[in-house]
Amino acid sequence: MLLTLTLATGPIAMQPTSDRVSTYLQDLSVQYTTAHGLPDAPVQTLAIAGEALYAGTAQGVYRASLQKPDRWQKVADRWHMWTQRRPRLRVRQPREDAFTDDDESEEDEAFEKLQREVDRILDKIAREGTESLTRQERRTMQRASQLFRERLSG
Known part of the structure; x- marks a missing residue:
């Protein structure tokens, strides 16, 4: 199933990532248009724009990593350090009221x-x-x- 994005230059057909995504977008579009009395295109346009935003961000990160690989290696190392498990150490002090x-x-x-x-x-x-x-x-x-x-x- 194709989604159609209409720009000032004309309609552009895009294939969604899966049929389930397409079905979800259609259901969302129907609910949105029913509630607000709007045409179908804005919801689909927003969904495709969201996918384009993620794709553009990923492409920007990839290109930046090609230009300065050592900088992105530091980011990856910090991410790994932040996500790895650390031992839980507790400092216990004797109760003074005992x-x-x-x-x-x-x-x-x-x-x-x-x-x-x-x-x-x-x-x-x-x-x-x-x-x-x-x-x-x-x-x-x-x-x-x-x-x-x-x-x-x-």
Whole structure:
């Protein structure tokens, strides 16, 4: 099905991209003319003008890329950087309302004591191996590991 574009110089016949587009334009034209009592040509002219605008823009970009390829490569690189996925990083800060100053000082002392105990156990592991640990030392290491993870996650 052909669409006709009438210019001052005379009618020009254009083939639409698909029959579905043509059907859509005809339906749109009928609705528009029925509502406004206008002839068929303006709606088809607008649709073809829209396609021509996109085609002209694409042609302009293509010609500009031939003249200055390095400039358009930068644009393409920026577009790629903008559209690629980035890892989601979150900075978590400890809640200040969770503890009072007295609780924090007691907790810090207990934490430092635990750190000293963990350091002692790690030195023992380095000297004698993990088989030399007692049950109490293993429990201390597990408790310290859990506490360190909780502190890191906030």
